[in-house]
Amino acid sequence: MSSLNFKNASIVVVGGAGFVGSNLVKMLLKDDPSKVVVIDNLLSSDVANVPADARVKFCFASITSDQGLGAIPADVEYVFHLSCYHGNQSSIADPFADHENNTFTSLRLFDRLKDAKSLKKVVYAAAACAVAEKTYDQPTATTEEQPVSLVHDSPYSISKLIGELYGNYYHQRYQMPFVKARFSNVFGPGEILGAGRWRGTVHTVWRNVCPTFIWKGLHREALPLDNGGNASRDFIFVEDMARGLMACAMDGEPGGIYNLATGNETSILDLATWINEFAGNPTAPDLKPARDWDRSGKRFASTEKSRRELGFDAQVEVREGLRRTVEWTRANRELIARTMAAHSKQMQQAGAPLRPEYFPQGV
Numbered sequence: 001m002s003s004l005n006f007k008n009a010s011i012v013v014v015g016g017a018g019f020v021g022s023n024l025v026k027m028l029l030k031d032d033p034s035k036v037v038v039i040d041n042l043l044s045s046d047v048a049n050v051p052a053d054a055r056v057k058f059c060f061a062s063i064t065s066d067q068g069l070g071a072i073p074a075d076v077e078y079v080f081h082l083s084c085y086h087g088n089q090s091s092i093a094d095p096f097a098d099h100e101n102n103t104f105t106s107l108r109l110f111d112r113l114k115d116a117k118s119l120k121k122v123v124y125a126a127a128a129c130a131v132a133e134k135t136y137d138q139p140t141a142t143t144e145e146q147p148v149s150l151v152h153d154s155p156y157s158i159s160k161l162i163g164e165l166y167g168n169y170y171h172q173r174y175q176m177p178f179v180k181a182r183f184s185n186v187f188g189p190g191e192i193l194g195a196g197r198w199r200g201t202v203h204t205v206w207r208n209v210c211p212t213f214i215w216k217g218l219h220r221e222a223l224p225l226d227n228g229g230n231a232s233r234d235f236i237f238v239e240d241m242a243r244g245l246m247a248c249a250m251d252g253e254p255g256g257i258y259n260l261a262t263g264n265e266t267s268i269l270d271l272a273t274w275i276n277e278f279a280g281n282p283t284a285p286d287l288k289p290a291r292d293w294d295r296s297g298k299r300f301a302s303t304e305k306s307r308r309e310l311g312f313d314a315q316v317e318v319r320e321g322l323r324r325t326v327e328w329t330r331a332n333r334e335l336i337a338r339t340m341a342a343h344s345k346q347m348q349q350a351g352a353p354l355r356p357e358y359f360p361q362g363v
């Protein structure tokens with residue numbers, strides 16, 4: 001992977017105000033592109049994530065709308081499609097909102113891009129969780145060729161696969177230069193608890209395990225570990241993910257698929273232990289028993305193909321990434337408290353009130 005690949009390039013990042021999208025935008029800017037157009041309806045993100053930079057144009061709209069599609073420049077060369085309806089639980093609470101923001105989005109975008117002459121690559125954020133086997137036995141690395149089940153736990157998971165299917169179709173039929181990046185679990189600075197609109201469940205605030213544990217750890221709470229924290233994931237630091245997406249855009253084979261992961265398993269117990277260490281949390285984790293319906297299991301992804309074909313390897317160790325994320329959270333406490341506080345009433349109604357100590361300055 002060489003640097004300065006995107007110099008003078010015309011780039012669109014759909015969902016570019018989001019956690020991964022905003023990190024990608026920041027990294028792309030280092031290559032000095034001519035412009036980066038961010039199209040985002042701020043459904044699960046905060047505008048604070050969009051860098052103030054003359055090369056960044058922000059369009060506050062859904063990519064399903066004429067306004068959103070109209071923001072794609074005529075000379076567009078690279079498109080990163082990172083928008084989704086975040087996340088699994090929200091999609092279960094409102095499958096129609098998921099359809100609108102996670103399935104229809106892909107169809108509208110790809111159909112708009114099918115005749116774009118200047119287009120060099122469309123990179124799609126696919127999800128490894130939609131294909132990985134759910135097991136508590138010794139897992140094997142999930143490869144890009146893993147068979148895909150027709151039975152899924154959430155509309156989110158279905159939508160992520162439909163995005164792959166539509167992209168494959170537009171690639172075959174119209175030669176849209178489509179590359180799938182299958183994400184493992186991403187963590188890092190820029191994932192703002194409570195960012196965006198209320199999406200029907202407490203997971204609007206408590207989005208993912210890393211930011212949730214870090215916030216609770218900084219507030220000296222016992223981190224809840226289902227099944228003793230025995231489940232595992234392949235956690236990848238967001239800067240590595242951004243580099244991987246750029247590698248997909250530069251060197252990914254049109255029609256190809258690449259895992260973006262570390263290839264390593266981290267248990268939730270290790271994750272919690274490290275977070276408590278960096279957050280200075282003296283409270284021991286709350287080890288809970290396994291639940292009958294728990295299907296989370298253990299998993300990690302194979303990195304062989306992305307290493308071989310993209311020259312991509314994750315560089316930041318999980319421990320080091322967590323240390324940096326705890327630092328970022330400390331430095332951004334007020335921003336995060338503000339986005340969480342916007343959902344205080346709904347959290348109360350959902351039976352999960354937010355603690356007053358999260359808001360020392362009031363709300």
Ligand SMILES: NC(=O)c1ccc[n+]([C@@H]2O[C@H](COP(=O)([O-])OP(=O)(O)OC[C@H]3O[C@@H](n4cnc5c(N)ncnc54)[C@H](O)[C@@H]3O)[C@@H](O)[C@H]2O)c1
Pocket residue numbers: 014015016017018019020021039040041042043044045061062063064068081082083084085086100101102105125126127128129160183184185186187196
């Ligand atoms: N974070 C992970 O661990 C992970 C794992 C697997 C896959 N992914 C995928 O990576 C992508 C980025 O995830 P993230 O963690 O940054 O989530 P995120 O919620 O921070 O980002 C998604 C962005 O899409 C925007 N969006 C939603 N509907 C939109 C619409 N109709 N039009 C335009 N923008 C819209 C949201 O406002 C948000 O900014 C998603 O596609 C997600 O499915 C993420």
